Amino acid sequence: MSALRIGSFLYSVLRLSTPLIFAALSAAICEKAGLFNMAAESMMLWGALIGVMVNGWTGSVWLGFLGGCCAGVVTGLLIALATVKGKADLMLAQIAINLASSGGTIFMLYVVTGDKSTSAMTIKSQSLPKIALPFLKNVPVIGRMLNNQNLLTYGAILAAILLMIFIKRSRTGVHIRAVGENPNAAESVGISVSKTYFLTWAISGLLGGIGGVFMSMGYTSAFTKNMVAGRGYIGLCASSMVRGNPIGAMLCAMVFGVSDAIANQLQLTNAPVDLVMMLPYAVTIIVLIIISVIKIRTHVRKIKNKASQVKDQPGILPAGLSLSLDSLYGIASGPCSAAAAGGSSV
Amino acid sequence: MEALKMENITKIYPNGFVANKGITFSVQEGEIHALVGENGAGKTTLMKVLFGMEQPQEGRIYVGGKQVKITSPLDAIAKGVGMVHQHFMLVPSMTVAQNVTLGIEPRKHGLVDNEACVKMTQQLSDKYQFGLDATATVSELSVGLMQKVEILKALARGAKVLILDEPTAVLTPQETKELFEQLKLLKKSGHSVIFISHKLEEVMELCDNVTILRHGYCNGSYPISELDERKLSRLMVGRDVILKIEKPDPKPGKPVLEVKNLEKLSDEGKVVLDHISFTIREGEVLGIAGVEGNGQNYLSDCISGMQKYDGGDVLLNGKSISGRKISDIRRSGMSHIPEDRMTVGCVSTMSIMDNVMADRFDRPENMKGIFLDQQKAIAQTDALIKEFEISCDDRSEEIRLLSGGNIQKVVVAREFTSGANFVLANQPTRGVDVGTAEMIRKYLVRQVREKQIASLLISADLNEVLEVSDRLLVIRQGKIVAAFSKASMVSEDELGEYMLGIKTMTPDEMEGLL
Numbered sequence: 001m002s003a004l005r006i007g008s009f010l011y012s013v014l015r016l017s018t019p020l021i022f023a024a025l026s027a028a029i030c031e032k033a034g035l036f037n038m039a040a041e042s043m044m045l046w047g048a049l050i051g052v053m054v055n056g057w058t059g060s061v062w063l064g065f066l067g068g069c070c071a072g073v074v075t076g077l078l079i080a081l082a083t084v085k086g087k088a089d090l091m092l093a094q095i096a097i098n099l100a101s102s103g104g105t106i107f108m109l110y111v112v113t114g115d116k117s118t119s120a121m122t123i124k125s126q127s128l129p130k131i132a133l134p135f136l137k138n139v140p141v142i143g144r145m146l147n148n149q150n151l152l153t154y155g156a157i158l159a160a161i162l163l164m165i166f167i168k169r170s171r172t173g174v175h176i177r178a179v180g181e182n183p184n185a186a187e188s189v190g191i192s193v194s195k196t197y198f199l200t201w202a203i204s205g206l207l208g209g210i211g212g213v214f215m216s217m218g219y220t221s222a223f224t225k226n227m228v229a230g231r232g233y234i235g236l237c238a239s240s241m242v243r244g245n246p247i248g249a250m251l252c253a254m255v256f257g258v259s260d261a262i263a264n265q266l267q268l269t270n271a272p273v274d275l276v277m278m279l280p281y282a283v284t285i286i287v288l289i290i291i292s293v294i295k296i297r298t299h300v301r302k303i304k305n306k307a308s309q310v311k312d313q314p315g316i317l318p319a320g321l322s323l324s325l326d327s328l329y330g331i332a333s334g335p336c337s338a339a340a341a342g343g344s345s346v
Numbered sequence: 347m348e349a350l351k352m353e354n355i356t357k358i359y360p361n362g363f364v365a366n367k368g369i370t371f372s373v374q375e376g377e378i379h380a381l382v383g384e385n386g387a388g389k390t391t392l393m394k395v396l397f398g399m400e401q402p403q404e405g406r407i408y409v410g411g412k413q414v415k416i417t418s419p420l421d422a423i424a425k426g427v428g429m430v431h432q433h434f435m436l437v438p439s440m441t442v443a444q445n446v447t448l449g450i451e452p453r454k455h456g457l458v459d460n461e462a463c464v465k466m467t468q469q470l471s472d473k474y475q476f477g478l479d480a481t482a483t484v485s486e487l488s489v490g491l492m493q494k495v496e497i498l499k500a501l502a503r504g505a506k507v508l509i510l511d512e513p514t515a516v517l518t519p520q521e522t523k524e525l526f527e528q529l530k531l532l533k534k535s536g537h538s539v540i541f542i543s544h545k546l547e548e549v550m551e552l553c554d555n556v557t558i559l560r561h562g563y564c565n566g567s568y569p570i571s572e573l574d575e576r577k578l579s580r581l582m583v584g585r586d587v588i589l590k591i592e593k594p595d596p597k598p599g600k601p602v603l604e605v606k607n608l609e610k611l612s613d614e615g616k617v618v619l620d621h622i623s624f625t626i627r628e629g630e631v632l633g634i635a636g637v638e639g640n641g642q643n644y645l646s647d648c649i650s651g652m653q654k655y656d657g658g659d660v661l662l663n664g665k666s667i668s669g670r671k672i673s674d675i676r677r678s679g680m681s682h683i684p685e686d687r688m689t690v691g692c693v694s695t696m697s698i699m700d701n702v703m704a705d706r707f708d709r710p711e712n713m714k715g716i717f718l719d720q721q722k723a724i725a726q727t728d729a730l731i732k733e734f735e736i737s738c739d740d741r742s743e744e745i746r747l748l749s750g751g752n753i754q755k756v757v758v759a760r761e762f763t764s765g766a767n768f769v770l771a772n773q774p775t776r777g778v779d780v781g782t783a784e785m786i787r788k789y790l791v792r793q794v795r796e797k798q799i800a801s802l803l804i805s806a807d808l809n810e811v812l813e814v815s816d817r818l819l820v821i822r823q824g825k826i827v828a829a830f831s832k833a834s835m836v837s838e839d840e841l842g843e844y845m846l847g848i849k850t851m852t853p854d855e856m857e858g859l860l
Contacts, residue, residue, distance in 0.1 A: 169457040178437045185435040189449035
């Protein structure tokens with residue numbers, strides 16, 4: 001394969017990864033706060049629709065971007081309101097909001113434009129600009145890959161780095177992590193758990209909203225019904241694999257971007273389209289299983305080490321192997337509970 | 347100078363339980379003050395009041411001579427009262443420094459100044475010789491070190507009075523020794539420590555003064571120098587009302603339950619049952635007395651099959667229970683009145699009838715084809731409701747709507763009619779009203795005598811173990827430390843001395859009594 005073709009393949013990987021990265025970051029901040037974000041899907045859908053609408057009304061692509069961000073934040077805050085203030089079950093609330101958003105965005109599109117499937121014919125909206133990096137023009141592969149990407153593709157990488165710094169080093173970030181691991185500990189030193197949850201959902205919504213804006217004002221230039229198509233869930237998987245580490249979540253999202261890009265390439269060949277469309281989701285399941293197996297293996301090794309340490313002490317039997325099976329199941333039962341089980345078993 | 351004074355504190359819970367009644371005690375600056383008493387004596391409630399987690403009905407609190415009202419734990423911290431909980435409030439993946447400075451992090455350029463956090467924590471740790479590495483991750487520390495992080499957390503927030511709630515319960519002997527050294531150092535620097543414990547030797551070694559609580563009342567404050575362990579144990583342990591149960595002498599038959607060299611390790615690898623052996627015969631009640639948390643629940647769980655044991659064996663009617671399903675163990679003669687009736691004893695959202703039938707719905711005599719024989723189930727349930735005087739609307743009432751005593755009656759009714767010849771009763775009358783408790787005790791004794799079944803009674807209630815049991819064992823730190831052939835002949839003072847570790851019987855003395 002020529003350098004040019006590799007370059008353009010990687011270009012499309014980055015482009016396709018962008019919404020996945022935002023979704024992954026949206027899930028990552030929630031994971032750090034001990035929350036399970038299934039609603040990135042909704043945040044993105046509303047971000048995509050409102051972005052296009054505001055852009056169409058005002059004629060400004062930047063106001064459209066801002067509108068999309070706000071829509072994401074509002075969606076996040078709605079979940080916080082329902083679950084923190086209203087004490088609703090987190091999973092059920094998110095399922096409800098996902099179903100409501102899927103129908104709600106189409107309804108709003110219909111009310112505003114009279115069209116039930118796309119805004120392409122009725123709303124005049126633009127795309128966010130692509131950025132030319134002339135100095136990269138002559139670098140092989142890298143130049144083709146990085147040059148002329150959408151503004152938000154660079155934004156996604158920047159967002160991952162900023163989120164990392166925020167979580168690791170800022171006071172609020174430290175508090176979010178403390179709440180995520182041991183809410184009682186946080187509460188006991190005066191950190192308000194419910195305020196932290198609200199803030200987390202707002203940031204998560206912002207990131208999801210930007211991901212949505214990219215879908216309708218970067219990846220394409222109009223809103224189409226259900227255009228997010230499961231990207232929120234793929235982002236959630238990416239984040240779960242690395243326990244919410246933002247940089248890791250970004251890299252995982254890029255792995256899924258690769259499978260997306262391969263699927264796109266295969267569509268040009270004679271391969272059956274439906275099968276190819278399935279590829280990114282099938283990859284998700286396979287990667288999740290592999291990660292889970294690795295986690296269980298390392299956990300078993302840790303227990304064995306502990307057991308042999310205990311064995312070395314006179315008078316104490318090597319117990320703990322059978323006892324720790326429960327915590328093992330804790331890991332196997334869900335990527336999100338793994339962090340919790342790991343934390344509490346100490 | 348007086349660092350803290352609690353005056354005339356009375357706390358009555360909404361269900362009418364009097365946890366504290368008119369308690370007064372004070373702590374001086376640079377003093378380690380012990381707060382002792384049996385479980386349920388009101389220590390924890392009193393400290394919850396002091397730490398702002400509960401509001402008392404009556405009484406005043408003075409900190410540093412000024413009367414204060416403590417409304418929340420945060421308020422308590424702001425007023426210089428810190429608490430080290432039994433369950434640590436730490437964030438495991440963070441470092442020692444991050445945990446100590448959580449919520450009060452120093453900042454530089456808008457970001458958390460990690461260097462300053464580490465410096466501040468290290469200085470504090472060095473000052474009190476805690477020997478902690480501020481950059482270590484908390485999840486990798488031993489329990490003893492985690493406890494020190496908790497103490498540092500309180501000190502970093504300016505605590506002058508430290509409450510330690512049974513701090514040595516989770517520590518090894520070496521760690522305990524270290525902790526005492528550090529507490530003495532804190533005392534020298536003018537801090538006051540309230541040390542909650544029921545380990546007498548620790549109180550005698552560490553503390554300056556002691557306040558004794560008994561059944562919610564204050565049984566006096568004394569300087570340690572005026573007391574010895576025996577006096578202290580008499581002040582702590584005692585019966586308010588002596589209960590008498592008339593019962594004929596036992597006629598023990600063949601062995602039903604044999605526990606042989608039973609060993610058990612906790613999840614943390616600590617030995618919680620240490621070579622326990624005893625035999626219970628037909629027609630007798632064996633009582634196990636002891637301060638709570640000395641292995642009673644592990645013993646109950648191992649015998650009932652709820653947990654696996656790590657060594658030795660339990661034989662029920664001559665067959666080992668090891669590796670068998672609980673349903674199988676029950677079918678071969680076990681019935682079990684668990685300590686926690688709401689989670690283990692019953693299904694709170696199901697009806698009385700469903701709960702009664704829970705262990706017998708699949709027996710052929712209760713079936714009609716593949717379905718439960720409704721007529722039989724109704725007849726059995728109604729008979730039990732009548733016999734045990736369970737006050738309820740009818741058999742289909744959800745069990746959680748009944749009072750605690752009536753729920754316990756349902757559990758007891760089921761367990762005594764399951765056809766088993768061994769009844770394991772773990773705290774069978776905890777938290778139930780006096781009338782029901784008496785009824786359950788008398789029923790237990792009558793069943794054992796009339797039907798020649800065997801019973802193991804685990805209880806922290808002295809009245810109960812002394813009156814209901816025929817023979818009596820005392821458990822401490824997972825070991826049997828005393829055995830008596832006639833429970834009714836044992837005095838409570840003597841029992842208290844064994845429970846609290848002042849005296850221990852040798853294996854020879856216990857020979858033939860197990």
